[in-house]
Amino acid sequence: MSKAHVFPLRVYYEDTDAGGIVYYANYLKYAERARSEMLREVGIESSRLMDEDNIALTVRKCAVDYHKPARLDDALEVHTRITQVGGASLQGAQHIKCDGKDIVVVHIKLACMAMTGKPARLPEGLRATLDQLVEK
Amino acid sequence: MSKAHVFPLRVYYEDTDAGGIVYYANYLKYAERARSEMLREVGIESSRLMDEDNIALTVRKCAVDYHKPARLDDALEVHTRITQVGGASLQGAQHIKCDGKDIVVVHIKLACMAMTGKPARLPEGLRATLDQLVEK
């Protein structure tokens, strides 16, 4: 299995809620920051996909398991693997960890969308780059 | 099947992203506002659960299907049904609609947590109230 991309982050006040823990929707922000950085490392930036290719990778499905809450000032890591790339979509698994243990696990399916809102095929170069990221 | 609880809301700038659509994590905020209002209508408030019962209902799992994006100024509705209540958890389905059609569907499992972070059983009165909300 390929090595996962690892993205470190810190929990700030903005992420937490009155229950004293990270608000459940905010783990999806963490997951997306990690996906963005994984793609940036192989030369893919969302802003350029929009401006030059007129496309965006949008989320079609996600399934989230919350095992243990993160709290203010925790240092977390998001471990991201792309598991499958198709003609117009890709799938991945993201493990958010604290002290080396999974606290939240996200399974996600992204689809390529034209800026008009219509589904689109992944441009060939983008698909080739993503294919290289898929775990083997 | 019981009638769903319906919660109307509007899409503001804060909800959208540079792709021109509602950011994927923000539908989970909509879902939680709707759950809060459904519970408030039967006399349950999160702040009182915390202060008086020392518990919170926290999300253990959610699965989200994104069918169609919402955009700035859209008027949406969240249709919420509780589908199952157990000794320490409950499950529900939430359909976020625009112009009467499902755009995002959320299946969710909540668990009762003591403010210490440990799992807890649903207090009897709370469970009885939730049972009445379950679709029949």
Place this chain on the structure above:
Amino acid sequence: MSKAHVFPLRVYYEDTDAGGIVYYANYLKYAERARSEMLREVGIESSRLMDEDNIALTVRKCAVDYHKPARLDDALEVHTRITQVGGASLQGAQHIKCDGKDIVVVHIKLACMAMTGKPARLPEGLRATLDQLVEK
């Protein structure tokens, strides 16, 4: 002095932080929801300004005084007045209230911006509508 526009809202988990109070940036979200609804009532929608006029009203300055924190489940009101309209900008005051008392006060200056990012003059029809909202 003209009557302020009043926008009611509820504090949800998403708005609060681990300090048990509404996170300081989120009052600016409340303020913007209120401005959006005030404008919608006189026929102005942000999405149409963008799509039809290629402009947006963007914030140039804001000054915020935090007198008292709001908490989970609080019912708040945002009282909004436009105080001045110029050729390319407008100013307003927004009082966020709980139990009838100001808890947060926002003074704000908005400027008209073309979607290219350049400053723009307020379209005549928009300016006339805004003028009617100014307190006299």
Place this chain on the structure above:
Amino acid sequence: MSKAHVFPLRVYYEDTDAGGIVYYANYLKYAERARSEMLREVGIESSRLMDEDNIALTVRKCAVDYHKPARLDDALEVHTRITQVGGASLQGAQHIKCDGKDIVVVHIKLACMAMTGKPARLPEGLRATLDQLVEK
């Protein structure tokens, strides 16, 4: 003048809005992340202030000037200086920069609050540490 604390960050989808720029409230999140890291570097963590000293530093006032918008994928820096420390409050200036130029400037006043919601004096050790951060 003392050297400012510099905190680098990246703009993600979560930060932007349908206008294609960073949503105005989100710069306050950036400002707070920067303050948290500046304090963490001198041994002060918000979570420990809450748990051990039963206090939090809360925002009493802020004034924000928005000169130029940031966009998706921009690399920003927050330059933070504490300008004044009193018995129960402190003041600071935060310059958010893109390509070396100020895009948003935040002036802020924080006050020490007991977790009961009442104002409190800064604990002596905390105040001494903050004093050392003040520009000379």
